[in-house]
Amino acid sequence: MADRNDKGSPRDSHYARLRRAHRDAKPAEPDDGHVHLYGLHTVRAALANPKRQHFRLLATRNALARLEEGGSAPRCKVETVEPKEIDRLTGSDAVHQGVLLETLPLTPKPLRQLGETDLVLVLDQVTDPHNVGAIMRSAVAFNAGAIVTTARHSPVESGVLAKAASGALEHVDHIHVRNLAVALEELSAAGFQTVGLDSDGEADLETTVKGPKIALVLGAEGKGLRQKTRETVSALARLDMPGAIRSLNVSNAAALSLYVARRFGLGQRMP
Numbered sequence: 001m002a003d004r005n006d007k008g009s010p011r012d013s014h015y016a017r018l019r020r021a022h023r024d025a026k027p028a029e030p031d032d033g034h035v036h037l038y039g040l041h042t043v044r045a046a047l048a049n050p051k052r053q054h055f056r057l058l059a060t061r062n063a064l065a066r067l068e069e070g071g072s073a074p075r076c077k078v079e080t081v082e083p084k085e086i087d088r089l090t091g092s093d094a095v096h097q098g099v100l101l102e103t104l105p106l107t108p109k110p111l112r113q114l115g116e117t118d119l120v121l122v123l124d125q126v127t128d129p130h131n132v133g134a135i136m137r138s139a140v141a142f143n144a145g146a147i148v149t150t151a152r153h154s155p156v157e158s159g160v161l162a163k164a165a166s167g168a169l170e171h172v173d174h175i176h177v178r179n180l181a182v183a184l185e186e187l188s189a190a191g192f193q194t195v196g197l198d199s200d201g202e203a204d205l206e207t208t209v210k211g212p213k214i215a216l217v218l219g220a221e222g223k224g225l226r227q228k229t230r231e232t233v234s235a236l237a238r239l240d241m242p243g244a245i246r247s248l249n250v251s252n253a254a255a256l257s258l259y260v261a262r263r264f265g266l267g268q269r270m271p
Contacts, residue, residue, distance in 0.1 A: 035105050036089055037162045038096035040066060045167030046101055047072045052170075055102045058086055063098030076101075090159060105157035106169070108176040109146075111183055115173070117145020118266055119258070120192065122217040124180060124229045126250055129155040131221075133164025134251035139172050142258035146173040148187075148215075150180050181232045187215045193265075194233040196225050197257055199247050201238035205257060208237035209265025216257045221250050 034055060037046050044067060046052050054076035059067065060083055067074075086100045114120070121139050126132055132147075132155050139147055154176075155161055162169045177183035184194050192215040195208055217233050219225035230236060239256055241247065248256065 033104065034102050035157055035162075036100055036102055036159045038086065038090050038094060038100045038159050039163045039166070040097045040099055041167045042162045042165070042169070043067070043099045043101045044070055044072045045170040046103060046162075047074055049170040051106060053104045055104075058089070058100045058102075060086075060098035067099065094159065095163070100159075106174065108174045111148070111175055111177055111186055113173075114146055114175065114190070118213045119144045119261055120146050120148060120187065120213075120215040121254060121258070122148040122180070122184065122187075122194070122215050123150075123154065124217060124219040124225050125150060125153040125223075126218065126220045127153055127155060128221075129158055129161035130164045131249070131251045133161040133166075133169070135218075135254045136161075136165040136168040136172055136174075138251070138255040138258055140168040142255075142262055144172065144258060146175050148175045148177060148183060151176045151178050180226075181228050184215070184217070184229070184232045188234060193235070196230055196233035196236045197239065197253060198225060198230065198236045199238050199241075201236040203235075203237055204240045205237040205260045206264045208235050209261050211265070214261045214265050216254070216261060218250055218254055218257070 037043055040063065043057070047054070047067070054074065056077045056079060057074045058079050058081050061080055064078070064080060083098055086096050086098065089100055090096050119142065121135060121144050123132065123135070126135070126149070132149070136147055157169070187194055190213070192213040193209065193211045194215045194217055195205070196217040197205070197219070201208070217225065217229060219229065239248065239253060247253070
């Protein structure tokens with residue numbers, strides 16, 4: 001029978017082929033600790049970051065010309081390639097725009113190196129690299145000084161995260177902490193009002209945020225903030241949603257929360 005499950009059956013061969021096809025469609029990951037950053041905005045920002053160690057730049061002739069027009073000067077070996085060569089490294093679904101930079105990931109900072117900033121984003125086990133990348137982009141746009149994530153249950157630097165951040169990865173500090181509750185207590189001791197975003201918060205965010213320093217705390221989609229996080233923040237607040245849907249994608253919620261914090265909490269008029 002064609003659907004029998006014994007070893008070597010046609011059905012097993014079919015699923016084996018599917019697994020191989022799925023594996024082959026995934027991008028080839030460097031096995032030496034390097035990361036592949038791709039996309040014009042992403043690579044241009046990485047090339048301009050003196051903290052980056054670059055190893056090689058793969059680019060099509062058109063992409064290389066666009067990088068040079070923007071004043072990007074590679075400090076590494078440059079290889080002119082066809083798009084399919086970059087496809088092989090990123091996966092065929094990646095929008096690499098004809099350019100890929102092989103580099104080392106940036107080193108996350110500890111909380112004690114937060115520096116001088118009045119606005120911080122804290123992510124409670126937000127694991128999707130697309131969301132974290134988009135949040136980084138919003139953080140840079142609203143001049144947040146850092147993104148704080150847990151060392152576990154958070155995405156590592158990757159081409160996917162960097163592409164979603166569209167260059168923002170190079171402009172905002174990424175801080176890793178082992179224990180989020182302890183980190184929130186340290187932020188409070190440093191003068192930050194720690195505000196957890198929760199759709200069931202007693203007050204809206206506009207009337208809750210206040211003070212010279214604000215740390216906005218967002219949880220993963222679906223489960224939201226963990227109970228310990230809810231118990232540790234200074235306040236829980238909600239974004240008022242007048243429509244039938246009462247919650248937003250976490251990256252959209254981050255952007256709106258940053259606007260509210262800047263506009264109402266920190267007393268700065270938005271342009």
